[in-house]
Amino acid sequence: MKRTIKKVAVIGSGIMGSGIACHFANIGVEVLLLDIIPRELTDIEIKKGLSLESPLVRNRIVNEHLANALKSKPSPIYSTKFASRITTGNTTDDIAKIAQVDWIIEVVVERLDIKKVVFEQIEQHRKPGTLVTSNTSGIPIHFMSEGRNEDFQKHFCGTHFFNPARYLKLFEIIPGPQTSTEVLDFLTLYGEKFLGKTSVVAKDTPAFIGNRIGIFGIQSLFHLVKEMDLTVEEIDKLTGPVIGRPKSATFRTVDVVGLDTLVHVANGIYENCPDDEQHALFQLPDFINKMMENKWLGSKTGQGFYKKVDKDILTLDLNTLEYRATKKASFATLELTKTIDKPINRFKVLVKGTDKAGEFYRKSFAALFAYVSNRIPEISNELYKIDDAMKAGFGWENGPFEIWDAIGVQKGIDMMKAEGLEPASWVTDMITSGNNSFYTIKEGATYFYNLPTKSQEKVPGQDAFIILNNIRESKKVWSNSGAIIEDLGDGILNLEFQSKMNTIGGDVLQAINKGIDLAEKEYEGLVIGNQAANFSVGANIGMIFMMAVEQEYDELNMAIKMFQDTMMRVRYSATPVIVAPHGMTFGGGCEMSLHADKVVAAAETYMGLVEFGVGVLPGGGGSKEMALRASDLFHKDDVELNVLQQYFLTIAMAKVSTSGYEAFDTGLLQKGKDIIVVNKDRQIAEAKKHALLLAEAGYTQPIRRTDVKVLGKQALGMFLVGTDQMVAGKYISEHDKKIANKLAYVMAGGDLSEASLVSEQYLLDLEREAFLSLCTERKTLERIQHMLKTGKPLRN
Numbered sequence: 001m002k003r004t005i006k007k008v009a010v011i012g013s014g015i016m017g018s019g020i021a022c023h024f025a026n027i028g029v030e031v032l033l034l035d036i037i038p039r040e041l042t043d044i045e046i047k048k049g050l051s052l053e054s055p056l057v058r059n060r061i062v063n064e065h066l067a068n069a070l071k072s073k074p075s076p077i078y079s080t081k082f083a084s085r086i087t088t089g090n091t092t093d094d095i096a097k098i099a100q101v102d103w104i105i106e107v108v109v110e111r112l113d114i115k116k117v118v119f120e121q122i123e124q125h126r127k128p129g130t131l132v133t134s135n136t137s138g139i140p141i142h143f144m145s146e147g148r149n150e151d152f153q154k155h156f157c158g159t160h161f162f163n164p165a166r167y168l169k170l171f172e173i174i175p176g177p178q179t180s181t182e183v184l185d186f187l188t189l190y191g192e193k194f195l196g197k198t199s200v201v202a203k204d205t206p207a208f209i210g211n212r213i214g215i216f217g218i219q220s221l222f223h224l225v226k227e228m229d230l231t232v233e234e235i236d237k238l239t240g241p242v243i244g245r246p247k248s249a250t251f252r253t254v255d256v257v258g259l260d261t262l263v264h265v266a267n268g269i270y271e272n273c274p275d276d277e278q279h280a281l282f283q284l285p286d287f288i289n290k291m292m293e294n295k296w297l298g299s300k301t302g303q304g305f306y307k308k309v310d311k312d313i314l315t316l317d318l319n320t321l322e323y324r325a326t327k328k329a330s331f332a333t334l335e336l337t338k339t340i341d342k343p344i345n346r347f348k349v350l351v352k353g354t355d356k357a358g359e360f361y362r363k364s365f366a367a368l369f370a371y372v373s374n375r376i377p378e379i380s381n382e383l384y385k386i387d388d389a390m391k392a393g394f395g396w397e398n399g400p401f402e403i404w405d406a407i408g409v410q411k412g413i414d415m416m417k418a419e420g421l422e423p424a425s426w427v428t429d430m431i432t433s434g435n436n437s438f439y440t441i442k443e444g445a446t447y448f449y450n451l452p453t454k455s456q457e458k459v460p461g462q463d464a465f466i467i468l469n470n471i472r473e474s475k476k477v478w479s480n481s482g483a484i485i486e487d488l489g490d491g492i493l494n495l496e497f498q499s500k501m502n503t504i505g506g507d508v509l510q511a512i513n514k515g516i517d518l519a520e521k522e523y524e525g526l527v528i529g530n531q532a533a534n535f536s537v538g539a540n541i542g543m544i545f546m547m548a549v550e551q552e553y554d555e556l557n558m559a560i561k562m563f564q565d566t567m568m569r570v571r572y573s574a575t576p577v578i579v580a581p582h583g584m585t586f587g588g589g590c591e592m593s594l595h596a597d598k599v600v601a602a603a604e605t606y607m608g609l610v611e612f613g614v615g616v617l618p619g620g621g622g623s624k625e626m627a628l629r630a631s632d633l634f635h636k637d638d639v640e641l642n643v644l645q646q647y648f649l650t651i652a653m654a655k656v657s658t659s660g661y662e663a664f665d666t667g668l669l670q671k672g673k674d675i676i677v678v679n680k681d682r683q684i685a686e687a688k689k690h691a692l693l694l695a696e697a698g699y700t701q702p703i704r705r706t707d708v709k710v711l712g713k714q715a716l717g718m719f720l721v722g723t724d725q726m727v728a729g730k731y732i733s734e735h736d737k738k739i740a741n742k743l744a745y746v747m748a749g750g751d752l753s754e755a756s757l758v759s760e761q762y763l764l765d766l767e768r769e770a771f772l773s774l775c776t777e778r779k780t781l782e783r784i785q786h787m788l789k790t791g792k793p794l795r796n
Contacts, residue, residue, distance in 0.1 A: 001182075003186050004102065005102045005103055005194070007030040007100060007101045007102055008030075008031055008032070008101055008103045009031075009032040009098045009104045010024070010034070011105070011106050011118060012034075012109070012135075013034070013035040013066060014065060016107050016161065016165070017033065017135075018066050019069060019163060020105060020107060020135065020165045021066070022076035022082075022083070022166065023076065023161075023165045023166050023195065024085075025082045027194050027195060027196075027678055031086045031087070032089060032097055032098070033066060033087070033089070034088070034089050034094055035061045035090060035091065036090065036091055037057075037058045037061070038052070038057060038058075038060055039052075040052075041057065042060075045057055045060075058093060059088055059089060061090075062090060063088055066083075066088060074658070075166075075658055076166050078166075078659035078662065079661045079662050082661075091118075091121065095122075096125050098122065098125050098126055098130075099125050099127050102131065103130065103131040103132075103133070104122055104126060104130060104132045104133070105133050105135060105159065106118055106119070106122070106133070106134045106135065107134075107135040115134065115139065115144055116146075119132070119148060130155065131155050131187075132152060132155055132156045133156065133157055133187075134156075135159060135160060135161055136160065137207070137208075138206055138208070140204055140206070141157060141175070141176040142176055153176060153178035153179070154178055154179065154183070155180070156176050157183060158208075159174075160173075160208060162393045163257075167604070168392065169196070169197050169198045169391075170198055170200065170388075170392035170393030171195060171200070172209060172210060172393075173191070173200070173201045174202050174204050175204070188201060192464070192679060192682075193679065195678065195679075196678030196679040198389075198392035198681075200388050203379050206272040206273050207265055207268060207269050208379070209379050209389040210389040210390065210392075211265050211393075212375065213372060213375070213400070214393065215262065215266050216281065216368075219266055219281050220278075220281060220364060220367050221364065222284075222285050222287075224363060224367075226287075226318065228356065228360060231317075231318070232251045232315050232316060233326060233327055235249070236250055236252055237329035238361070242343070242350075243346070243347070244343030244397025245395065245397070251304075251305035252306060254305060255299050255305055255306055258297050258298050258300050259291060259296070259298050260297050263288065266282050266284065267282075267284075269282045270282035277374060278367075287321060290321055291321075296316075306326075331355055332354075332355050333349070333353030333355050334350075334357060336349050336353070337349050344398050344402065344403075347361075347406045348407055351407055351415065362415050365403065366412070366415040366416045366418065367419065368403075369400060369404050369415070369416060369423065372400045372401065373426070374423075374424045377451065382448065383401050384448045384459050386401065387399020387402055401439070402438075402439065405437045405439055409427070409430075409431060409436060410431070413427065413428075426451050430454070433454045435456065443474075444470045444471045444474065445458050445459070446459045446462060464685060465682060465684075466488060466494075466685045467531075468494070468530065468684065471488075472484060472486060475489075478511075478514055478515075480510060481499075482499045482506075483495055483497050483499070483507065483508050484496050484511075485511065485514065485518065488527065488684070490692060491523045492525050492527060492688045492692060493515055493519055493523050493525070493527070494526075494688075495511055495527070495529075497511075497532075501534065501536075502532055502536040502537065502589070503538065503539065504539050504540060504588040504592075505543055506559070506562070509563060512528065512566050512569070512592075513566060516573045519575040519577075520573060520574045520575045523575070524695040525692065525695045526576070526577050527577075527579075527580060527684065527691055528580065529578075529580030529600075529684050529687055531680075533583055535584065535589050536581075536585060536586070536588065538586040538589055538610070538611075539563065539587055539619075539620065541614055541788065542788055544559070544616075544775065547775075548775040549781065553775075553776075557768065557772055563619065563621075564620055564621050564767070564768060566620075567591055567592060567595045567620050567621040568704075568760070568764075570592060570596060571597075571702065572703075573701065575695070575699065576597045576598070576699045577691075578691045579592055579595075579596035579599050580599075580686075581593050581601050581602070581605050582680050583604065585601075585606065585608075586607075586608055587609065587610055587611055587620075587622075590609050590618075591609070591618060591620040591625070593607065593668070594621070595625065598673055598675070598694065599673075599675070600674075601677070602676070602678075603661065603677065604659065604660070605659065605663060606657060606658065606659075607656065607657045607668050608654060608656030608666075609622045609626070609650065609655075609668075610654045611651075611654075612651065612652060612736070612739055612740075613793035614780070614783045614784045615739060615779060615780030615783035615784060616771055616775065616780060616784075617742055617743045617767070619771030621767070622651070623651065623743060623770075624764050626647040627644070627746065627749070628708045629670075630646070630647040630667075631709040634709055640709075640711060640755075641711065641714070641715055644715055644747060645719075648743065648747055650666045651743055652743060660676040661676060704761070706757070707757050708758050708759070708760060708763060709756070709757055710750075710756060711755050712752030712753060712754055712756060713751050714748075715744070715748035716744055716748040716750075719744030719748065720741060723737045723740045723744070724737070733796060735777070735779040735780075736795075738777070739774060742774060746767045779796050782794060
C-alpha cells in the first residue's frame with residue numbers, strides 16, 4: 001500500500017510541538033496543531049469580558065505558543081508565508097478532526113500517565129491505518145501503547161525529533177512491540193526524503209541512542225572538569241570547533257538547552273539503567289545540584305555556566321560557584337593543529353599532546369570509546385547508527401567510531417587500558433578476525449564492521465546520496481590548490497572548492513574554466529557543489545585588499561574581469577552548469593548561483609550579495625544580473641521603477657535569505673527554474689540528475705543578451721534622492737551613500753537620457769568600473785581590513 005502524508009496533527013504546542021508543526025509546514029504539509037484549554041482567565045481576558053467558553057480563550061494556549069515559536073530566533077519556519085499551513089485548535093473541541101489526518105504526533109509533557117490519557121483520546125477518533133507516534137525523549141515506547149487496540153499498536157512507534165526541529169537532523173524512530181515493518185520502512189524513508197533528516201531506527205532503551213551517548217559525554221566532562229581542575233572556558237575551548245563540534249561546545253550548549261533538561265535525561269538514565277557499567281557517572285556532581293537549587297539553568301533564567309552583565313559575559317567558577325570575568329583559554333597542543341584543516345585529521349595529533357589538553361583528550365576519548373563499544377548491541381546492533389545519531393543530533397562532524405578509526409583502533413584500546421578501562425569483547429574479536437578499522441570505503445560506498453557476520457558490510461540507504469569524501473581521490477579528474485574536479489558518473493563532473501571557507505580566488509576561477517572546458521569536450525554537464533559547512537563565503541577579499549593597497553589597479557581590473565568572464569562562462573557555455581549552494585552563500589558564491597542554468601539549493605541556504613559590508617558593490621556580475629532580472633519583470637503599464645528598486649535594495653541592504661525558500665522572495669532564486677532540496681545529503685545526487693535532464697533534453701548554448709532594458713536618468717535621479725534622504729535621516733553614512741550611488745549608476749545603466757536596451761557586457765563594464773573606483777577609497781580599504789581582522793563588517 002502506498003502511503004502519502006497530506007495532513008498531520010501535532011498534539012502539544014510547546015517549544016517542541018510548535019517546532020515540529022512548523023517543520024511539517026516547511027515541507028508543504030497541512031498541520032493541525034492542538035493543545036489543552038485554559039483553566040482560568042487572564043486579567044486581559046477578564047477586562048474584555050470574555051469567558052472560558054469564548055473561542056479566543058479556548059485556543060489561547062496553542063495560539064500563544066505558536067506565535068512565540070514564529071517570533072523566535074533562529075526561525076523554525078523557512079518563510080513566514082508557510083505559517084498559513086498551520087491551523088490551531090484545542091483537544092476538547094477539535095480532537096475529532098484528527099480523523100481527517102494521515103499522521104498524529106504526540107508532543108505533550110513527559111509524563112506517562114498524561115500520554116496514556118492522550119492516546120486513549122486519539123484511539124477514539126483516529127481512522128484505522130493512521131500513523132500515531134510519540135516525540136518522547138526517553139519514556140519506554142512499550143509502556144505507552146499498552147492497552148491500545150491492535151491497529152493502533154501496529155501503527156504506533158516513537159519518533160524523536162531533536163530541538164530545534166528545523167535545524168537538527170536526527171530523527172530517531174523507536175519501534176514498539178507490535179510496530180509493523182511497513183511503518184518503520186515508511187518513516188525511515190519519509191524522514192530522509194521529505195523531512196530532510198538522518199533517520200536512525202533505535203532500540204526501545206532509556207534515552208534511545210543520541211541522548212544516551214550525548215548525555216554520557218556531557219556527564220563524563222562534568223566529572224573530568226573537577227578531576228583535572230579545568231575551567232569552564234578551557235572545556236569549551238577543547239570541545240568546540242577544534243574537534244569538529246559546534247561553537248557552543250559543552251557548557252554554552254547546556255546553557256542554551258537548559259540545565260534542567262539535561263538533568264531530567266541524566267536522572268532518567270541513572271534510574272533506568274542500573275546495569276550500565278558507568279552507572280555512577282550519571283550521578284550529578286555537587287556543583288550541578290547547587291546550580292539546580294539556585295535555578296541557574298542557563299539562557300532561560302538569565303544565568304548558567306555563563307552570565308551576561310550589561311555587555312560583559314561572566315563565567316562561573318566551578319570551585320567557588322561565583323561568577324568572574326571570562327579568561328582566555330590556550331593550550332600548546334591546540335596550536336599544533338592550526339595548519340590541519342579537517343578535524344578528522346587532528347585527532348591523532350591531539351591525543352599525543354604532552355600538556356593538559358593532550359591528557360584531557362586521552363582521558364575523554366578513552367571513556368567515550370569504551371562506553372560506545374559497550375552499548376552494542378544494547379542500544380543498537382550496528383555501530384554506524386551511533387555515529388549517525390551523534391552527528392545529526394549533537395552537531396558532531398565525526399561520530400565516536402569514526403574518531404576512533406582516525407586515532408587507530410589499537411591506539412584507542414591502549415588509551416583505555418591506561419585509564420583502567422576495557423573495550424567490549426567484540427572489538428578485540430574484530431581485530432583478531434583481521435579487521436583493523438570500523439569503516440572502509442569501497443567504490444565510493446561506506447562499509448561498516450557488522451558484529452554478527454564479523455565482516456565489513458555496506459551501510460544501507462546510501463544509494464540516494466553521493467558522498468564526495470568517498471570519491472574525491474578515486475574519481476579525481478583534475479585538481480589545483482583551490483579546487484578538485486571529480487567524475488560523478490553518467491557523463492557528469494563535479495567541481496568542489498578546497499580553499500579556506502571555500503573563498504573564490506584565482507585558483508578556483510581557473511578550476512571553473514577547466515571544469516567547463518572538460519565538460520564541453522568530453523562530458524555531458526557540470527555540477528558546482530561541495531559538502532563543506534558552507535558553499536562559499538565569496539571572493540578572496542584578502543587578495544583584493546593587497547592589490548588595492550599596493551595600487552596595482554591594472555592587475556585588479558584584470559582580476560575582476562576574470563571573475564566576471566568566468567561567471568559569464570557559467571551562464572554561456574555549451575554544457576549545462578548546475579550550482580548547488582548550501583549554508584553561507586555570500587558575494588561571489590551567490591553570483592555564481594545567479595549565473596547557473598539551474599540552482600539546486602539546500603533548504604538551509606543563507607544567500608546574499610553582501611559586498612556593501614566591505615565597502616564595494618557586487619563585481620562578479622551580481623549588479624548586472626539584478627538589473628537584468630528587474631528588466632525581465634518589466635511589464636507594459638507597470639511602474640518599472642518599483643521593480644528595479646526591489647532588486648536595488650536586495651544589494652544595498654545586503655539582504656541575506658534565512659532559507660533557500662526566502663531567496664526566491666529576494667530575487668536571488670527564480671521560480672520555475674531553481675529548486676530546493678530539503679536533505680542536504682541528497683543535494684549533489686539531485687544536482688547530477690538535473691544536469692543529466694538538461695543534457696538529455698538537448699542543451700543548446702544560450703545567446704548573450706543585448707536586450708536588457710535600463711531606465712537611465714529617470715531611475716538614477718530617484719535613487720540619488722533616496723540616498724540623500726537616508727543620510728539626512730542618519731540611517732546610512734556618507735560612505736554608504738557613495739557605494740549606493742555607484743550601484744544606482746550601474747543598475748540604471750548610467751545617466752542615459754531615456755530608457756534604452758543595452759547588452760550584458762555594457763552593464764558588466766559599468767559594474768567593474770564602479771568596483772575599481774571604490775577600491776581606491778580609504779574607507780573601503782578600512783572596511784575590508786576590518787572584515788579580514790575580525791570577520792565582522794565595519795560601519796564607517
